[in-house]
Amino acid sequence: MSTPMFTDLSRRNLLKGTGVALGSLLLGNALLTGCSSPGGGPAGAGAKGATPLSMQLGWLLNSGQMGEAIALQKGYYDDIGLQFKIKQGGPSIDGIALVAAGESQIGQISSSPSLMLARSQGIPIKAFGVGVQEHPYAWISKSDSPIESPDDLIGKTVGGPATSEILFKAFLAANKIDPEKVEYVATGDTIAPLLTGQVDAFGTWLNSKSQRRELGEDFVSMPLAKFGVPLYAYIYYTTDEVLEKNPEIVEHYMEATAKGWTYVRDNIDEAAKAMVQMSPEVKLDDIKDDGGALMDYIFSADTKTDGWGTMKKEVWQTQIDLWDELGQFNSAPPKVEDVATWQILDATADVRPKAS
Incomplete structure (x- = not known):
């Protein structure tokens, strides 16, 4: 079977030596509580006696944490008795391993395959909610040479980050396209190869308007979700142990965060400013554009019926079946539960x- 592609570090090695390996990683992993609360103190500082709760990200702060940023600023976590903090991820940090080792009680990853693969490797984590109902990842092409259906990919060259190759394989498998008839090139995150004609299509998150600013809105897209690959994005997860012993802190987190995201939905400008307060290195215009576009993928018919953060068993099963078909599990595929x-x-x- 092929080697899973959604790991930043060897999780097995990290989990064997958590005392030293994880400790050294965390020395450089700043706790992000820099938003100013209405009372003037640091948001997330928590009232006296509040329960500490940290969330480990799989990557750097971006528009996917706007709900948390506004909930910190508005004091929603304080109100419910949580002293909430966010720990950034990055290219040299395996967030799943850190959560599994107990360094944070909860975590967030960008795409659901990471969690499925981790569980199949025996790492005791489970998703308890989904931030983005419809995964925004898609392959885009220029409108003057459009690729409008999977069959149009035959004979073409497709580019994108190296880690998205498995997404492309899943896309081809779901649409019965022979991978030998399409060339995939790891081009990195820049959209330049599409603009210069080096590739015919490029893989990107459709909400990442800042990434494709040079292209504007003059493009054609083939989203994963609309062509047989219904992945989830920005998944919240925790360990089996936390679910068994301290589920109430996760429940409180979900209550406050749901309130935050609902506020963001109608107040993008304010939420973008809260993100910049939390993480000054992000650009206000980028966060505002990307966050605004993300709302279409967060709020759906499912959230109207079942509330923010909901997820479906059948969607998880479809993902597991597809990843099993691609040979991505080194052992038996995990069950939905x-x-x-x-x-x-x-x-x-x-x-x-x-x-x-």
Whole structure:
């Protein structure tokens, strides 16, 4: 079977030596609590006696954490008794390994395959909610040479980050396209190869408007979700141990965060400013554009019915089946109940706002 592609570090090695390996990583992993609360103190500082809760990211702060940023600024976590902090990820940090080792109680990853693969390797984590219902990843092409259907890829060259190759393989498999008839080139994150004609299509997140600013809106897209690959994005997860021993802190987190994201939905400008306060290195215009575009993927018919953060068992099963077909699991594929739990969603059903 092929080697899973969604790992930053060897999780098995990290988990064998958590005392030294994880400790050295965390020395450079700043706790992000820099937003100013209405009372003037640091947001997330928490009231006296508040319960500490940290969330480990799989990557750097971006528009996918706007809900948390506004919830920190508005004091939603403080109100519910949480002293909440975010730990950034990055290219040399394996967030899943850190959460599994107990360095943070919860985590967030950008795409669901990472969690499925980790669980198949015996790492005791489960998704308890989904931030983005419809994965925004797509292959885009210029409108003067459009690629409008999977069959149009035959004989073409497709580019994108190296880690997205497995997404492309899944896309081809779901649409019965022979991978030998399409060339994939790892071009990195820049859209330049598409603009210069080096590739015919380019893989990107459709909400990343800042990344394709040079292209503007003059392009054709083939989204994963609309062509047989219904992945989830910005997945929230925790360990089996936390779910068993301290589920209430996860429930409180979901309640406050759902409130934050619902506020963001109608107040993008304010939320973007909260993100910049939290992480001054991000650009206000980029966060505002990307965050605004992300709302279309976060709020859906499902969230209108079941509330922010909901997820479906059948969608998880489709993902597991497809990744198994691609030979991505080094052992037996995990079951849906292994990779996801509805325990937290059920407990917070009445407090997670329903919106579309």
